[in-house]
Amino acid sequence: MSLDSSADDFVVFDHVQKSYDGEVLVVKDLNLNIAKGEFVTMLGPSGSGKTTCLMMLAGFEVATHGDIRLGGKSINNIPPHKRGIGMVFQNYALFPHMTVGENLAFPLEVRGMNKSEREAKVKRALEMVQMGDFAGRRPAQLSGGQQQRIALARALVFDAELVLMDEPLGALDKQLREHMQYEIKHIHDNLGITVVYVTHDQSEALTMSDRVAVFNDGVIKQLAPPDDLYERPENAFVAQFIGENNKLLGTITGREGDIVSVDVEGGMTSKALAVNCGGVGEKTMLSIRPERVTLNSDGPNGTEALVKELIYLGDHIRCRMTVSGHDDFIVKVPNAAGHQHLVVGERTKVSWQTEDCRALDA
Amino acid sequence: MAPPVSNMTDATQTGPVLSADGTPLKRSLQKALFRQKMRALALIAPLLIFVLVTFILPIGDMLFRSVENQIVSATIPRTVVALETWDADSGESPGEEVYAAFYWDMAEAVEAKTHTRLGGRLNYEMTGLSSLFRKTGRGVSDIGEFYMDQLADLNDEWEEGAFLADALGAESWVSAATDAAANDVTAPAFVLRDGVADALPLTAHIYSRFAAQTLAEKDSPLEEDPWEAVYTALYQDLISNPNAASAVSPAAANLFTDAAAAVPNFENIGFKEQFIDIDKDWDDPEAWQTIQAYSSAYTAGYFLAAMDLMNTPDGIARVDEDERIYIRLFGRTIFMSLLITGTCILLGYPIAYLLSNLKVRHANLLMILVLLPFWTSLLVRTSAWKVLLQQQGVINDLLVWVGLVADDSRLQLINNQLGTVIAMTHILLPFMILPLFSVMKTIPPSYVRAAKSLGATNWTAFWRVYFPQSVPGIGAGSILVFILAIGYYITPELVGGTSGVFISNRIAYHISTSLNWGLAAALGAMLLVLVLALYWIYDKMVGIDNVKLG
């Protein structure tokens, strides 16, 4: 194992396992390499072990097994305060008895920086998050969004190369959250820092990240850039978890190279990309994004569908229908000029391309 | 045509806003709020009454008692008035008229047996007055006897209760009283004969008092010997009004005429001389100065005494060096309470920290241990301390065995200040731990984590981030412990010996042993003021908003 830290493995989780009680593995064999300057998001349902991973990286939890390396050095035995990792907590953890300025000066103070240098840095950090005038306030006098900015500034003020954020926007309302997503991304791009970001909000993960690690039950289900993740999910969990997904259960009846033929329960057959499925005779789950389904029989794979429900959403109409016995099949009909007007109870055709249909693990 | 006016603009127009039924909105709101307030009041009324009766009133009574001094003016009213004109700085005892007034006061007080209580009260201000009053109480009857004997020398009838009752009482009353005596029932209330009050004013007054008290004791003035003071009054009255005989009953007129003729030749000794005869201290202006100084209905004397001060003719001065106990005791109480608060913080903080970081199950177990002192009876606890702390006790044995102390120099751990500190720290520790615990419980671990992630060592993270947030708990615990400690009584009494007692023990002593309630009340009031003052200082320094009980 070489100790030189190539830019591609600035942070390395090497076969990391974690158990709190000695019975259940909360993190099961985690392997993750994060490059310098990368923005990696850990996305997953609550309880899937994201925070635990972050805490192990920050040094507040000890890995039960495996090695965590930062810049090529194993940090298992380095106490948290010597790791030099910036961290933004979900509740911000701004020290309530200190002013904003004192909060920001704290990491500089414990590093023995002199006062004038400290003040300059605090000022710069505050300006970076557009909070220059708030140094004298107490955290309690700030709104949630402002506290969030201060927490961010505090994690950045001591020039940490790696910043961890655990659901930093979870407490904000939607509009502010979207604004802050943009700002965090902006700061990341400007400073060139490495960010490990935790969220359970998939749109946040997709919009901000260079790569997303989808967690489930202590395992990374897929690690990929956002577009890959959405368009090329590798397993049923990711397909279901990210975005909206139509699933059709069936049995593989034949295989030609990358293409499999599937007998879908309920009568229809479809060809699909063999992404993550077994051989002939095995069960599979077909995944088709709603926007890739068309309301005609142009595609190679198609069948009859019964319209069950229509929801008007302005730019498109969400249509729930029964397809081959699956009554939660969603089609998005764009509200384009001259689009087809459906009515509930109507029978129509649906079809899709073989490349848009992915055969995944059942 | 007028533009249409909507309801909305109606409401914003000037003038009172009306509610739906036309009454002004403000009034409707007040009515609604009033009902709410009344309901709230009804809910807290039982507690309010309870607190009023068991807390506010007793404290008010205590504050009142600490300045109340009506016993002097109530027991010797004439003396108080007569003393008003006496110049206390003259260096001479007062004139005859003061002694005369004092005689009449004492004559009544002795019969009512209130003179000893007065002596007891004045003894707080000047030692020796209690016994002086007791002695004088026995002596005043001799003064009356002196005149009684001289009247009896004229005629034995003078000594008969029936004779005087008949002479001075109204005829209707005398016959009613005679009937009552025959039927063995109590006589009706005494009524003076017409004209007696004018002719024999002193006699009429004191005889009426005698009759009233005799009747109150279910005896008949016809059968009881009159008070000796009645004869002193007769002597005085007959001297100043030789024609008094015309006012008394015809049957007694002869004797009164004889007596009036004889009294100018009676042997007479001035009251002043008589009192000095009883005890020469009455010639000393000091006793009179004390009576004069404490004759007003309200006095600062108890408070002066509580501050080791006293009223002297030259103004307020400190008492003798060896009698100054209260200020020292207050100082000791404050000092030791602070010490106990300090030890409680030192011992309680780590426990509370541990408690707040343990798993619930373990925390509960530890909490039970913390609360154990509450659940053991005081006697069990005290005997346990005695067993542990005495010189032949477990701890000393252990220290000797280990070799830390020599067998002949065992530590004195109980019956001194150290004993009080140890025992009270033990008792009050939960009052420190509980508020600390509940405050620490609310400090999220993310603060310390944040501090560490920012580069702070464990100690810095604790001291700069965790500790300041636990200060409200320290504040709450300290106030609780300190205020409980400063008024603590039973533990210092049991394990404090003589050097480890608190001001409360002195208060208890004055309440139950010396019966000087006024001083006890003044000490209590000072303790109250002290606590309030410290509370105020604390509020200024720490801010009472910073105190959290959870």
Ligand SMILES: Nc1ncnc2c1ncn2[C@@H]1O[C@H](COP(=O)(O)OP(=O)(O)O)[C@@H](O)[C@H]1O
């Ligand atoms: N300190 C802890 N002690 C015991 N179990 C824990 C602790 N922290 C987390 N867990 C458990 O570990 C699992 C993963 O938790 P966490 O990493 O917080 O998930 P996430 O952040 O993805 O929601 C959960 O089942 C949680 O109950």
Ligand SMILES: [Mg+2]
């Ligand atoms: Mg989490």
